[in-house]
Amino acid sequence: MRIAIIGAGLAGLTVAYELRDSGHEVDVYEATDRLGGKLFTVPFEAGPTDMGAEAFMARRTDAVDFFTELGLGDSLVEPSGLGSLVYVDGRLEPLPRAGIMGIPATSEPVAHLVSAETAARIDAEGEQPGFEWEPGQDVNVGTLVRQRYGDEVVDNVVTSLLGGVYSCAADDLGVRATIPQLAAEFDRLAADGPVHLSRAVANLERARKELPTGQGAVFNAFREGYQEVYELLAEKSGADIYVDAFISGVERLKPLHGNKDHGEGFTLKGGERDEDGKDIVYDRVVLAVPAPTASLLLKQIAPEASARLSSVKLANSAVVGMRFATDEGLPQNSGILVAAGEEGVRAKAFTLSSRKWPHLAERGGALVRASFGRFGDDVALRASEDDLVDWALDDLEAITGFDGREAGLEEIYVQRWFGGIPRYDETHLATVADVATALPEDIAVVGAWVGGVGVPAVIAQARAAAQQLR
Ligand SMILES: Cc1cc2nc3c(=O)[nH]c(=O)nc-3n(C[C@H](O)[C@H](O)[C@H](O)COP(=O)(O)OP(=O)(O)OC[C@H]3O[C@@H](n4cnc5c(N)ncnc54)[C@H](O)[C@@H]3O)c2cc1C
Structure with missing residues (x-):
């Protein structure tokens, strides 16, 4: 088969790498003049320095396993472990270490960041009537935490922590979309009736404490920056990679005289041509681009998926x-x-x-x-x-x-x-599920909007998608 991958960020390059010995011919198209997308290492005089992602969650093993397989295990480095601060009401305070993405189980970890009134409200949440929860649903993080604990917890803590990762306020994010373990705990608690936020967080913290310790640092980075990864993936993939190659459309060839054996496949606007000057025809297309671009590129080949995806901002x-x-x-x-x-x-x-x-x-x-x-x-x-x-x-x-x-x-x-x-809001996961359902089998989508923002999530989803293509 001949496969086109559009986008040479982490997702696109991971798919290309995974297809390296599949026997398929793989072409990667990248709109800009460099590889890596949001992984971008800049050559400072003092040494290579990341200007996009700078670290990754090492406790989730998808990334560490992948990087080790690539032979990059010795390039991984651990942080100093120094704590972080939050700047609130004009003063610097320690960032709470307990809680789930800034959402506490009791007032104790956030007492220095909120008023006494809010602290009392957090501690009383367990005695208030619980909230109704439909297993599988998603709700807005900001709305939920405001309702249960009050505004200060959202504005002073949760938006700083969660929003730091997602470039969004807590009011623009969904619980299941960004803190899936908390949504799963709500699902579990809902079997016994209304749910309490403090109880769900306490249960997760208890489970976390029971995990075996001594697993190393929570985060890792690369000694020479992420360039170590994207350059190696590109090299080992063996794919033909075209930079400065902006793809502005994907078209499905029309069957000739209704005969499906003739005219199957895709051509790319902005793609390569063969020796006869004709557009190369691809059997499969992998979209490894941000959601709005994927929506545009799907317009002709999967209109329903395209329309659904246009809501992702x-x-x-x-x-x-x-x-x-x-x-x-x-x-x-x-x-x-x-x-x-x-x-x-x-x-x-x-x-x-x-x-x-x-x-x-x-x-x-x-x-x-x-x-x-x-x-x-x-x-x-x-x-x-x-x-x-x-x-x-x-x-x-x-x-x-x-x-x-x-x-x-x-x-x-x-x-x-x-x-x-x-923006991983409370509608995001349903949108992604609908897009997956609406996609024909010969088109794949990969990347941060599909499987989650972090580097481990992007790798895991891209690897799984590549397996389907082999
Ligand atoms: C500032 C910042 C900091 C981050 N920090 C971290 C962190 O510390 N840890 C962590 O785990 N994650 C972090 N992330 C998230 C992580 O970097 C991304 O989720 C991940 O790199 C996304 O990879 P991707 O391949 O899905 O998308 P992208 O990296 O966006 O790749 C998509 C590629 O497609 C190309 N493209 C777009 N349109 C076209 C077109 N029409 N034709 C051809 N090519 C096209 C783009 O140029 C790009 O190269 C951070 C993100 C940002 C922005």
Whole structure:
């Protein structure tokens, strides 16, 4: 078979790699001039530095197993383990370590971040009437937590933690779509009647404590950045990879005179041509592109799936990477999340990369990543690069007292992520399921919007899809 993969991000390259010895001819088309998509390692003078994803969840073994199989086990590094902070009401506080994505079982882990009234409300939740829960359903995280615990828990804690991962406020995210273990616990508790949030979180925390310890760090990263992965996947795949190859349409050939044996397959607008100058015909198409692009490309070949997918929206963000000559005065923490609605602060988070990762600290000086933009706010699109850098330096100083200009700003890189991450709201999983049902067998979809945002989830879904194509 001849297979076209559109998009050379992690998902597309993983599929290409998995098909390496399948006997199929594989062509990969990438719109930009580089591979990796949201994995992007920039050559800072001090060493390669990630400007997109910087880490991955190592406890979920899909990624570690895959990287080890690729021969990259020795490139994996662990974080320092320094704690993170949250900036709330103009002060820096430790980020709660207990709870599920910032949702606590009792007031104890968040008492320093909310009022006494909210703390009392959290502790009384178990005595209030529970909420009705239909197994399998999804609800909005913000709405649920506001109803059960009050606004402060959402604005000061959950949006910072969960929203930091998803570039969205908690009010734009679904429980099952982003915290599936919590939704599964609701499913379980609902068998006995109305459900309590505090009980579900407590049960999950108890189960977590019972897990065997000593499994290593929760997160890992790559010593030389994610380029180690995407370059190796491309090389080992053996596929023909075309960059600067924007695909603007996919068309299914029409059967000739109703004879299905003639004219089966797909051609790509913007794809390669054969020696006779004719469009190459593909037996299978794999869409490894963000949801809105997948929706456009499915328009002619799977109109129903295309229409359904058009509801998935993306959150824009921007990352400003900054290298300073000295780290003197930078807090001894891995990162800082900014609570929703903090006046006068534009950044939503800072990763104190050289504190978080010992391999980056070894380079000397300080490396800090400032992140901007949540779903619905277009700061990442609107602001000039100069403004983003100024805001990053101003906010860092206002929040931590670290004067980056004084510390000697040696290198800067501004990366905008137009349509960085899909909005996983409470309708997302139903949308993905409907799209899967509406897709013909010779078209596959892979990527963050299909199986989940994290690197392990993207790998697991792409590998499973590739198995179907072999
Ligand atoms: C700022 C940021 C930080 C992140 N941090 C982490 C993290 O620390 N840990 C973690 O696990 N995850 C993180 N993520 C999420 C993770 O990086 C992504 O979910 C994952 O890399 C997505 O891979 P993908 O292949 O699905 O999509 P993409 O990386 O978006 O790849 C899609 C590719 O398709 C190409 N394309 C689009 N349209 C066309 C077209 N018409 N023709 C041809 N090619 C096209 C694009 O150029 C792109 O290369 C982060 C994401 C962002 C944005």
